[in-house]
Amino acid sequence: MENNVKPANGKLGILIPGLGAVATTLIAGVEAVNKGLSKPIGALTQMGNIRLGKRTENRYPKINEFVPLANLKDIVWGGWDVYSDNVYEAAVNAEVLERSLLDSVKAELESVKPMKAAFDKNYAKNLDGTHVKTGTRLDMANELIEDIKNFQEQNGLDRIVVLWCGSTEVYFEESEVHQSIVAFEQGLANDDKLIAPSMLYAYAALKLGIPFVNGAPNLTVDIPALVELAKYTETPIAGKDFKTGQTLMKTIVAPGLAARALGVNGWFSTNILGNRDGYVLDDPDNFKTKEVSKLSVLEEIFKPEANPDLYGDMYHKVRINYYPPHGDAKESWDNIDIFGWLGYKMQIKINFLCRDSILAAPVALDLALFSDLAKRAGMSGVQEWLSFYLKSPQTAPGLAPEHDIFKQLTKLQNTLRHMMGEDLITHLGLEYYQDVVDAM
Amino acid sequence: MENNVKPANGKLGILIPGLGAVATTLIAGVEAVNKGLSKPIGALTQMGNIRLGKRTENRYPKINEFVPLANLKDIVWGGWDVYSDNVYEAAVNAEVLERSLLDSVKAELESVKPMKAAFDKNYAKNLDGTHVKTGTRLDMANELIEDIKNFQEQNGLDRIVVLWCGSTEVYFEESEVHQSIVAFEQGLANDDKLIAPSMLYAYAALKLGIPFVNGAPNLTVDIPALVELAKYTETPIAGKDFKTGQTLMKTIVAPGLAARALGVNGWFSTNILGNRDGYVLDDPDNFKTKEVSKLSVLEEIFKPEANPDLYGDMYHKVRINYYPPHGDAKESWDNIDIFGWLGYKMQIKINFLCRDSILAAPVALDLALFSDLAKRAGMSGVQEWLSFYLKSPQTAPGLAPEHDIFKQLTKLQNTLRHMMGEDLITHLGLEYYQDVVDAM
Amino acid sequence: MENNVKPANGKLGILIPGLGAVATTLIAGVEAVNKGLSKPIGALTQMGNIRLGKRTENRYPKINEFVPLANLKDIVWGGWDVYSDNVYEAAVNAEVLERSLLDSVKAELESVKPMKAAFDKNYAKNLDGTHVKTGTRLDMANELIEDIKNFQEQNGLDRIVVLWCGSTEVYFEESEVHQSIVAFEQGLANDDKLIAPSMLYAYAALKLGIPFVNGAPNLTVDIPALVELAKYTETPIAGKDFKTGQTLMKTIVAPGLAARALGVNGWFSTNILGNRDGYVLDDPDNFKTKEVSKLSVLEEIFKPEANPDLYGDMYHKVRINYYPPHGDAKESWDNIDIFGWLGYKMQIKINFLCRDSILAAPVALDLALFSDLAKRAGMSGVQEWLSFYLKSPQTAPGLAPEHDIFKQLTKLQNTLRHMMGEDLITHLGLEYYQDVVDAM
Amino acid sequence: MENNVKPANGKLGILIPGLGAVATTLIAGVEAVNKGLSKPIGALTQMGNIRLGKRTENRYPKINEFVPLANLKDIVWGGWDVYSDNVYEAAVNAEVLERSLLDSVKAELESVKPMKAAFDKNYAKNLDGTHVKTGTRLDMANELIEDIKNFQEQNGLDRIVVLWCGSTEVYFEESEVHQSIVAFEQGLANDDKLIAPSMLYAYAALKLGIPFVNGAPNLTVDIPALVELAKYTETPIAGKDFKTGQTLMKTIVAPGLAARALGVNGWFSTNILGNRDGYVLDDPDNFKTKEVSKLSVLEEIFKPEANPDLYGDMYHKVRINYYPPHGDAKESWDNIDIFGWLGYKMQIKINFLCRDSILAAPVALDLALFSDLAKRAGMSGVQEWLSFYLKSPQTAPGLAPEHDIFKQLTKLQNTLRHMMGEDLITHLGLEYYQDVVDAM
Ligand SMILES: NC(=O)c1ccc[n+]([C@@H]2O[C@H](COP(=O)([O-])OP(=O)(O)OC[C@H]3O[C@@H](n4cnc5c(N)ncnc54)[C@H](O)[C@@H]3O)[C@@H](O)[C@H]2O)c1
Ligand SMILES: NC(=O)c1ccc[n+]([C@@H]2O[C@H](COP(=O)([O-])OP(=O)(O)OC[C@H]3O[C@@H](n4cnc5c(N)ncnc54)[C@H](O)[C@@H]3O)[C@@H](O)[C@H]2O)c1
Ligand SMILES: NC(=O)c1ccc[n+]([C@@H]2O[C@H](COP(=O)([O-])OP(=O)(O)OC[C@H]3O[C@@H](n4cnc5c(N)ncnc54)[C@H](O)[C@@H]3O)[C@@H](O)[C@H]2O)c1
Ligand SMILES: NC(=O)c1ccc[n+]([C@@H]2O[C@H](COP(=O)([O-])OP(=O)(O)OC[C@H]3O[C@@H](n4cnc5c(N)ncnc54)[C@H](O)[C@@H]3O)[C@@H](O)[C@H]2O)c1
C-alpha cells in the first residue's frame, strides 16, 4: 500500500472551548518547549518511537519522523471561555505550573484571549462566568462558525482542530433531538435545551469540516446526529474523556491481571482532588457523567459473562472526593481484591500521586495532532485508533469499546504503519470502519 | 496452514526436582481440582480463553478446547528432593495451603515420595538435607536417567516433562565446560564442580528427549551445551524463573508507562518474605542469582539508549528481605518516581500483598502442559513463546528477551493460533527460530 | 488514701442489646479463653500491666492483679436482638471468627438466646427483624426491667452490667423530652417517638442501679435526663462509640504531630467495610451519626483556635464506603498533609488492614469490667476515665472531651492508682467530678 | 518552688561541627524567620504551647512566653566542616530549600564560613574534604578550644552552645580510653585513634563549660569520661541522634499499640534517601551506628520480657537504602504485623513522604535553645528531659532510656513547669538526677 497522506504545510490552529487547567497547561507547555525550556514528556507525537519491521531490523524511528505531523512551532492557539481571563491569568489561577515557568512565556500566553462562550448554566451549576454569548442555540452555533472563520482568516491558518477542554457537563442521555442531523438542526432552531453547549462547538466545527476532539466525559460529539454530520463533511471525530490518573492505571493493571487469569472480586477506587474540575464534579449531576465514564472500563476488560469464575462477582466502586489541600495534585488510592490458585486471596494497593493536568496536556496535544493527521490522511468519522487516549472511547455503533491500553496501543501503532504502507504487526480493526479503508 | 499437533493420549508424568512450596502447592492443587474441590485459578491452560478471528465474530473458546492439552486427570506426579518428606509432609511444612484442604487429598499426596536428589551443598549452603545421591556428576546423571526411565515404566506413562522447582542455586557465570555438549560430557566425567546440580537433571531429561522447564533463576538449561543437546534430541526447553509477584507487576506497569512516554527516574522495589525460598535467598550468593534475574526487566522494557530523555537516568534498586512473620505471604512495595509534561514529577506506590506459591503454581502447571504440547507439535529448542511466564526468559543467542507481558501474551496466543492454523493477530517472532518453523 | 473497693464476689451478668458481630465476637472469645483455647489480646483488664511507683522500683503488676476485677469465668451472658438467632447462629452469620473456633464453644453459644428487642424501625431502616416487643415506649421499658430482673434471678447473679452493642441509630439531636428525668418519664408514657430504643435499655438499667455502657455513636445515655438518673441511683455510665480502627489510629498519630508542633492542612480518611454495620451505615441518616462521632476528634487534639498557624486551615474529610468483598475486615486509608520547618510540605499515608470486631470485642470487655469495678468503688455518673475506649467520650456538662489517647491512658491508669491508694503519676482530672472524689 | 533561671540577656553563639544539610537548613530558616519570610514550624520553642494548671483554667501560654529562652534575633552562627564551602554554597548543594528562599538570605549565609575541621577519614570513608586541621588529637582539641574562644570574643557573645550536625561516624564500642577523664586526656596526648573526631569537639566545649548536643548516632558525648567532665564543669549535655522521620513515627505509633495491649509479631521498616547523609550511610560501618540507634526503640516501648504473650516473638528489621532520585526527600515505608482478640492478625502500613532536614532543623534549634536554658537554670550533666528529640537518648548510667514520645513530652513539659515553679502534671523523673534537683 502507498502512503497518500498530505503533508503538514502551513499553520495549524488549535481552538479550545474551555481555557482552564488542562488547556493552559497545554498551551504554556508547548510555548515553553518551543523556546527550548522544557520537554514535551508524555506526548507520543513528540517523544515516542515506533517499531517497524522485524525485531532484528532494529528500526525504531521517532513517530514524528515516521508520519507527517504538524510542527509545534506552526501551532496558533485560540479558544472560548465563560471567564474572560487571558491564558496567562487563567494559568496562574489553575496553579498547575510554577510561576517562573509561566513568566518565561508570559507574552505568548497573555496574547491568547478567550472568545465569548456558548454556555448554559444548567449544564455546570458551579460556574458563574459572564463572558458568554446570548441568543438561541442556533444563534450561538452561527456565532461559533463565524468565530472559527475569523480566527482562520486573521491568523492565515492552513488547517484547524477544535478540542473540547471545557468543564464536565451534567449527566443526561440521548434523546430524539440527537438522533439525526435533521432533528438536531431543527432543535437548534427551536433552542432545544437538550442540546448541550459542547454540542454547539462540535456542530460548528463539523459543519466546516474541522476535526473535533472531546476531552470531557459528556456526550457532545458522541450522538448519531453529529456522527452523521462528520461522515457527510468527511471529518474525523474522537472522544470521550482524556484517560489520565486512576483510569489510566486501571487500564494498565487490569489487562495484566486478566492476562494471567487471576480472579478479581473487588476493586475500590478513591480519588482526592482540589482543582476547579473537582469543584464542578462536587455537584452530583456532573459527577454522574464522570462516574459512568469511569465505571465502564473494568467490565469490558474482564468480560465477566465470558469468565464468570474469575470476574462474575466483581464489586467495583469509584469515589471522587473534593479535597482542596491537594489542588491539581490529584491523588488516587486503589484497593484491588484478587484471588489465585484454588481461590486464595491476595490484595494490591496502588497509590498514585499524580498531577492531573500534567497527565492530560500531552494527551490533548496528541489528540489534536493525530486528528489533524487523520484529516490529511483522508480518514473521517469516529477515529477508534485514538481510544488509547480516552476513558470512554467512542466507537462504531454496536461495537463495544476496547479499554485494554495495550490493545489500544497496538491499534494506534498499526494504524500509523498502515497509513504509511508498512507491514502491520497486530490487530488493526480497520475492518469495522469500511469507509476509512475505502478512503485510503 | 494445517494443524499437525499429535493428540494428548495416555498419561503424562510430571517429574519435579525440588518438592518444596511451589511443587507441593501445584500437586495438592491439581489433586483438589480433580476432586472438584477447587478451581485452578491463574492457569491459562485451565481457565483462559483465546480470541479467534475478528472481534465481531465473537469467537472466544477456552484455550484447552482450542489446543490439545493433557487432561489434569491424566497427570502422574514424581520428583526428587534433598529431604525425604513425602509431598503431604512437605506441603504441611510449607504452610501455603490450609490444613483442611491438604487433608482432603492426603492419600494422593502421601503417595508421592521424593527420589534421592542430585545435590552439592556448595550450591545452597542454607540447606542440610541428606536424602541425596553419591558419586561423581556422571554417576548422578546416569542415576537420574534411570530414575526417569523407571518412573515411566512403573506408571505406564505416554510422555514426561521435567520441571525444576528446586531452590535457587548460587550465582556463577558460564564457563568453558558449559559451551558445548562435548565439553559438558567431559565435565560430567571429570566431576567438574562448575556443573550445577540442576544441570544434571536437565541433561538427563534432554538425553531422553523429555521437555525441561526451569522455574528458578539459575542458569541450568540456559547454556550452549544444553541448548545444543535440546536441538539434537528435538526437545523443547524453557526458563528461567517463574514470573510472579513484584516482577509480574513490574512487567505490567512498566509497559504502561512506556506506552504513554512517561519518564522514569527511579524505581525502588523491596520485598519481604519468610519461607524457605526466602531463607535460601538470605545467603548473598544465592540472592545474587535472583537479583540479576530481577534487575534486567526494566532495562529491556524502557530501552534507555533509545529513549534517553525518558529513561536515561533511571535508578533501579531491588531489595529482598528475609522476614519470617510473613511466611509464604510475600509482600512487595514499590516506589516509582515518574515525570510527565515539562518534567513535572509524580509518584506511584504499589503494595502487593501476594502469596508467592499461589502465584507460582499455575505458572508451573501451564509451563509443564505447554512444553508437552510443544513436543507434540514438533517444536524444539528454546520456546520463547513461553516468556510470558518467566522473569528472565531464555532466547535465541543474540536476541534480547522481551519482558513486556502484553507482547509476551500476544506472542503466546499467536503461537497457539499458528499451531492450529488460525489467522494470526500480532507479532509472532517465529522467524528467529527457523527450526521451529521448518518443523511445522 | 485507703482502698475501699468492694471485692468481685459471685457472678457478673453482662446483658447486651444487639447480639451482632461485636457481641458474638466478645462472647465466643471469652468462652474460648475460659477453655484455654485462646488469649484475650487487646483487653487491658486481661493482658495489661500498670507501672507503680518510680521507674527504678520496677513494679509492673498485671492490672487484674492490682484492682479487683470480675473473673472471666464468673460472667453470665444474656441479651436482646431484633433477630431471634442464638449467639452461635449470629456468630456464624457475622463471619468474624473462623468456624472451627466457634464450633469449639458451640454449646455455650447456642445457650445464649436473645430476648425480644425494644425496637422502632425508624431508627434503623435497613433492619427487618421481627423478634421485637410491642406496646408503647413505657410498656417496652417496663418489660426490659422485668427481663433484667428475671435474668438476675434465674442465673443467681451478684451484679449486672448492660452494654449496648446494637446498630447505630439514625442521627437526631437532643430535644425537650431528653432534658430531665421528669420529661423523659412523661415521654415514655406518651410513647414519644423522640425517645430512641437504645434509651429504653439505658433507662431500664439505670432504674435498677445497673451500670450502662454505650458502644455505638447514638446519644442513648448521653442526655441530661439519664445523667440525672445515673446520679440519683448512683450508677456509673460510659459512652459513646467504641474507639477502633481508623479513629484509634487517628488519636494515636494526631497527638504525635501536635507534640512536635508539625502543621496539618489536610486529613482525608476513607474506609471500606462490608459487614452488617456497614450496611446499616449505608443509610445516610445512620451514617450522619457516625460521621459526627468521627469528625470531632481532630479538632480537640489540634486546638486550631489556640494554634492557628499550625491547624487553622486544616481540612478534614471522612468517608465510609460499604464494600461487601471485605466483610468484617474493615480497611482504612488515610492521607495526611502536614508541613514543617518554613512551611515545607510532607505527607503521611496510613493503610490499616484491620478487623473491626476483633478490635471492638476487647474494648467492650474492658468497658463492662471497669464499669462493674466503678460501681463497686462507689463511683457514679459519667466515667470520663473510660474515654480511652471511646470515639466520642461523654463528659461532664461544659467540659470538652479529651481525645488524645495518651492523655486518656494516663487518666485511666491514675484513676486505678487513685482507687487503690497508690501515688499518682499524672493528670487525674477527678476534680471535675467532685461526687466521685467525695465517694472515695 | 521558686524560679531561679537566669535571663537570656545578650547574644547566643551556636557553633556547629558539620555544616551540611541539617545545619544549613537550620541557619537559613532562622534567618528567614528573622526577616519575617517564614515560620519556624516544628520548633516547640517557637510555636508550642504548654498547659498550666487545671484543664478548666484554660491557661495555654506559648512556651517561649513561659520560660526565658534566647531570642532568635540574638543568635550568632559559626561552625566547622571538612569542606570549605560557606553556608550559602553548602545549602545550595544540599538541595533542601528552594533557591529563591536561600537567595533572600544570601548575605547572611555567605558570611558564615566553616573553620577547619577536626577530622579523621577512618571515621567517614565516603568523605574526601581537605579543609581539616592537622596534628595529634591533643593539638586538634586545643585548636578547637581556641576557635571557640576567638568566636566568642570576636562576636561579643554572652553564651555559646555547640551542636554536632556532622556525618555519622563509623560504629565502635566504648573502650578503656573512654572510661574516665584521666584516661581520655591521656589518650588525647597519645593521639589514640579510638577517640573519634566528634569527641574532640565535645571535649573542647565541656572544658569551657559550654553545653554540647549530639544530633548524630555516634557515641561522642555518651561516654563516662565526658559525662564526668560535664558534671565537673557543670555543663548540660544531650544526645544522641535527632529523632525524625521513621523513628519519630515509630515512637508515636508503638506506644499506641502498647496502650491497647495489641500484640506485634513483626515490624519491617525500610527507608529510601539520596542525600549526603544517605551516601555516608551507604558504608556498612557507618550504617551500623545508625542501625543500632534505630533498632532499640521498639524493645523499650514494648518490653517483651514483661509482655511475652504480646511482644515475645516480635521480629524487627530496619533497612536504609541509598536512593539518589529522592535527594533529601527521605521516604519510609513500614509494615507492622499486629494481632488482637484471640490472636487474629491485622496489618498497618505507613508510608511517610518526609523531608529529612526539614524535620531535623527545628529539633536542632530546640535542643540548642533548651540546652542554653538548662545552663542558665543551673542544670548539668545528662538532660534526660530532652529525650523527646532523640532517637537514642542518653540517660543516667544503669537507667533504660524512655522512647515513648508521649512520656518524653510529659517529662519535658513537667521539667519546664518545675523550673518555673508551676504544679507538675505528670512523671518528672528528676529523682534519677539528684544533682539536678540539688542545683535548683
Ligand atoms: N487530567 C485532567 O485534568 C482531565 C482528565 C480527563 C478529563 N478531563 C476533563 O477535561 C475538562 C477540563 O478539565 P480542567 O481540569 O481543565 O477543568 P477546569 O475547570 O480548569 O477548566 C474548564 C474550563 O472550561 C470552562 N467552560 C465551562 N463550560 C464552558 C463552555 N460552555 N464554553 C467555554 N468554556 C467553558 C470553564 O470556565 C473552565 O475555565 C473537564 O471536563 C475534565 O473533566 C480532565
Ligand atoms: N513465587 C514463587 O514461589 C517463585 C517465583 C519464582 C521463582 N521461584 C523459584 O522456584 C524455586 C522453588 O521455590 P519454593 O518456594 O518452592 O522453594 P522451597 O525452598 O520451598 O523448595 C525448594 C526445594 O528444592 C529442594 N532442593 C534444593 N536443591 C535441590 C536439588 N539439587 N535437588 C532436588 N531438590 C532440591 C529443597 O530441598 C526444597 O525442598 C526457587 O528457586 C524459587 O526461587 C519461586
Ligand atoms: N469495631 C466495631 O465493630 C465497632 C466500633 C465502634 C462502634 N461500633 C458500633 O457497635 C455497634 C455494633 O456493631 P456490630 O458490628 O456488632 O453491628 P451488627 O450489625 O453486627 O450488630 C448489631 C446488632 O444490633 C441489633 N439491633 C439493632 N437495633 C436493636 C435494638 N433496638 N435492640 C436490640 N438489638 C438491636 C441488630 O439486629 C444487630 O444484630 C454498632 O453501633 C457499631 O457502630 C462497632
Ligand atoms: N533528619 C535528619 O536529617 C537527621 C536525623 C537524625 C540525625 N541526623 C544526623 O545528623 C547528621 C547531619 O546530617 P546531614 O543530613 O546534615 O548530613 P550532611 O552529610 O549533609 O552534613 C554533614 C556534614 O558534616 C561534615 N563533617 C563530617 N565530619 C566532620 C567533622 N569531623 N568535623 C566537621 N564536619 C564534619 C560533612 O562534611 C558534612 O558537610 C548526621 O549524622 C545524620 O545522621 C540527621
Ligand code: NA
Ligand atoms: Na528494603
Ligand code: NA
Ligand atoms: Na472514599
